[in-house]
Amino acid sequence: AALETIAQRNPDLNALLSVLSDRALQQAAEVDARLAAGEPLRPLEGVPIVVKDNQCLAGTRTTCASNILANYTATYTATAVARLEAAGAVIVGKANLDEFAMGSSNENSAFGPVRHPLDATRVPGGSSGGSAAAVAAGMCLAATGSDTGGSIRQPASFCGIVGVKPTYGRVSRYGLVAFGSSLDQIGPMTRTVRDAARMLGVMAGYDVHDATSSLHPVPDYLAELEADLRGWRVGVVQEAFGAGLDADVEAAVREALKTYESLGATLVEVSLPHLGYAIADYYIIATAEASANLARFDGVRYGYRAPEATTVHDMYALSREQGFGPEVKRRILLGTYALSSGYYDAYYLKAQKVRTLLRRDFERAFEQCEVLMMPTAPTPAFRLGEKTDDPLQMYLSDIYTVTLNLAGVPGMSLPCGTSREGLPIGLQIVAPAFEETRMFQAGRALE
Ligand code: GLN
Numbered sequence: 001a002a003l004e005t006i007a008q009r010n011p012d013l014n015a016l017l018s019v020l021s022d023r024a025l026q027q028a029a030e031v032d033a034r035l036a037a038g039e040p041l042r043p044l045e046g047v048p049i050v051v052k053d054n055q056c057l058a059g060t061r062t063t064c065a066s067n068i069l070a071n072y073t074a075t076y077t078a079t080a081v082a083r084l085e086a087a088g089a090v091i092v093g094k095a096n097l098d099e100f101a102m103g104s105s106n107e108n109s110a111f112g113p114v115r116h117p118l119d120a121t122r123v124p125g126g127s128s129g130g131s132a133a134a135v136a137a138g139m140c141l142a143a144t145g146s147d148t149g150g151s152i153r154q155p156a157s158f159c160g161i162v163g164v165k166p167t168y169g170r171v172s173r174y175g176l177v178a179f180g181s182s183l184d185q186i187g188p189m190t191r192t193v194r195d196a197a198r199m200l201g202v203m204a205g206y207d208v209h210d211a212t213s214s215l216h217p218v219p220d221y222l223a224e225l226e227a228d229l230r231g232w233r234v235g236v237v238q239e240a241f242g243a244g245l246d247a248d249v250e251a252a253v254r255e256a257l258k259t260y261e262s263l264g265a266t267l268v269e270v271s272l273p274h275l276g277y278a279i280a281d282y283y284i285i286a287t288a289e290a291s292a293n294l295a296r297f298d299g300v301r302y303g304y305r306a307p308e309a310t311t312v313h314d315m316y317a318l319s320r321e322q323g324f325g326p327e328v329k330r331r332i333l334l335g336t337y338a339l340s341s342g343y344y345d346a347y348y349l350k351a352q353k354v355r356t357l358l359r360r361d362f363e364r365a366f367e368q369c370e371v372l373m374m375p376t377a378p379t380p381a382f383r384l385g386e387k388t389d390d391p392l393q394m395y396l397s398d399i400y401t402v403t404l405n406l407a408g409v410p411g412m413s414l415p416c417g418t419s420r421e422g423l424p425i426g427l428q429i430v431a432p433a434f435e436e437t438r439m440f441q442a443g444r445a446l447e
Pocket of ligand 1 (some may be wrong): 126127146148149150179286398
């Protein structure tokens with residue numbers, strides 16, 4: 001059924017860059033054989049799942065939606081993806097994204113934009129726009145995304161699904177093509193909170209291949225999913241309801257907050273005083289890390305090599321010039337500048353200090369509440385082309401999401417209503433580090 005829906009909808013939506021029909025049918029046959037043999041059901045037995053195309057799956061193309069990796073076939077499988085397969089999941093395709101996960105609209109893909117499943121004139125969000133569109137359109141039951149500054153939560157919000165960015169270190173980054181290594185996390189994108197809890201439980205946990213993965217035990221998220229919220233304090237982030245917030249988004253989020261009150265929770269006003277610096281902070285740290293991580297794409301080791309180069313230097317320069325798209329180049333330049341001697345102290349070092357202040361903002365806020373809530377994005381899905389001429393405008397739409405990555409804390413976007421135009425709106429629930437259980441409990445209570 002997933003493959004049929006893909007055949008019907010993918011030509012218009014462009015959500016998937018690879019459809020793994022043969023591989024998926026083979027996996028499905030193995031599932032059938034296991035079931036026929038009376039083997040016990042695994043947690044994701046036979047569940048069709050899409051993997052974002054910046055995550056390696058051995059023997060399949062992993063393009064990062066970039067021309068520089070257009071012909072790259074992964075030689076190994078990302079740990080998070082391998083765990084999904086070991087739990088019985090059937091991988092049906094690889095999802096389109098903004099090139100190297102840099103973007104908020106999926107318009108930065110070298111293989112064309114993804115369209116919003118409900119309105120072809122709009123973007124699905126980004127960078128995990130292909131994953132979000134695939135789930136929303138029924139091409140799969142769940143997808144993986146990656147979130148460096150909102151790339152799971154914002155497209156989930158735009159497409160009306162659930163998206164979770166785990167605590168930094170909760171899920172292994174092994175086999176995820178690095179963007180901002182201190183920010184990146186793989187996470188689930190699903191139709192329900194329960195599905196997200198189940199999927200994270202499978203993907204999470206220590207991995208010997210990722211030194212930043214945590215030894216913190218993985219709770220049984222499903223067993224603790226249903227909770228009585230009476231007595232909970234829900235922190236409402238004051239700074240998140242300021243200028244630039246769309247009226248429909250604000251109304252839907254406030255309505256959801258009222259629901260929490262009716263469930264017995266108390267709303268408390270909390271402050272993240274440094275929220276206003278988060279965008280600037282994120283776009284220095286993320287670009288600095290990206291400029292270092294993307295140095296490996298030089299025409300030698302992976303992917304595209306400019307054919308006309310006659311010297312080693314020309315090979316590096318031409319392969320990168322021809323292989324990377326404009327947004328990726330912009331970020332490499334910004335990041336290289338921020339790290340260059342003479343500017344390092346003023347930009348990168350300062351940004352690290354601001355990052356500490358943001359982390360402390362969250363610590364203080366969580367002294368007053370169990371979870372924090374705010375919108376996921378300031379607007380519903382915008383129109384294709386609306387923000388492409390003005391990168392700064394695009395960056396500003398990440399205001400509510402990037403702070404969590406800078407602080408390392410987990411967050412979930414889940415649907416909380418629709419705009420007057422019928423577009424989905426997402427509520428963002430934030431929990432302290434490694435307290436994903438609370439985030440799932442609060443989310444589940446709203447469904
Ligand atoms: N939109 C943000 C950016 O462009 C976040 C991307 C992400 O989380 N991968 O950097």
